[in-house]
Amino acid sequence: MKNKKRKIAAGAILIFLMGIIFVFSAQTAGESSHLSGNISKFIFGVYEWLFGEVSGERELRAMEIIHSLIRSLAHGFEYFLLEGAAFANAVLHLEKWKKAAFSSVLFCMIFALTDEIHQLFVEGRAFQLADIAVDTLGALVCLVICLWVTKDKLRMENG
Numbered sequence: 001m002k003n004k005k006r007k008i009a010a011g012a013i014l015i016f017l018m019g020i021i022f023v024f025s026a027q028t029a030g031e032s033s034h035l036s037g038n039i040s041k042f043i044f045g046v047y048e049w050l051f052g053e054v055s056g057e058r059e060l061r062a063m064e065i066i067h068s069l070i071r072s073l074a075h076g077f078e079y080f081l082l083e084g085a086a087f088a089n090a091v092l093h094l095e096k097w098k099k100a101a102f103s104s105v106l107f108c109m110i111f112a113l114t115d116e117i118h119q120l121f122v123e124g125r126a127f128q129l130a131d132i133a134v135d136t137l138g139a140l141v142c143l144v145i146c147l148w149v150t151k152d153k154l155r156m157e158n159g
Helices: 002-025 031-049 055-092 097-119 128-149 151-158
Strands: none
Touching: 002 055, 002 097, 031 055, 055 097, 055 128, 097 128, 128 151
16 A cells, blocks of 8 residues: 555646646747846856956856756756656566666656757747756656665665
8 A cells, every 4th residue: 555655646746747837838938048047147146246347248148058058957856856856657567777777868858858849839949869868867866875875775686
């Protein structure tokens, strides 16, 4: 019974995260850019407060770099979280942890692909292979951490 509750909870978290990613992907380019732009402006403001004012061409270039970094980190972080939920589900449903690791990352890669296809139908958005790579990297980072954290348990279960 306890395992059934864990499976339901893990499944619900996975579906919730998939929904969040879908909602972010359904934003138009303007809406998405506005959200990440506000975060970029905040970070740039903190930078200027710490190190002094930046202006002109250097300000524009710094904002472009920060904005691009924020967007990539957001992509990676979404799929970092998704991998955690996918791996938990896979571990609960599959008997072998290697199958769980492979299937959870594959799931995230396929979801990233469908996410990019979805964006083809959203105003101002486009299919970006680089986003799939960043998403997959986020998932792989999470998987490495999950495997490292659970390595002793996995060793005991699999001899």
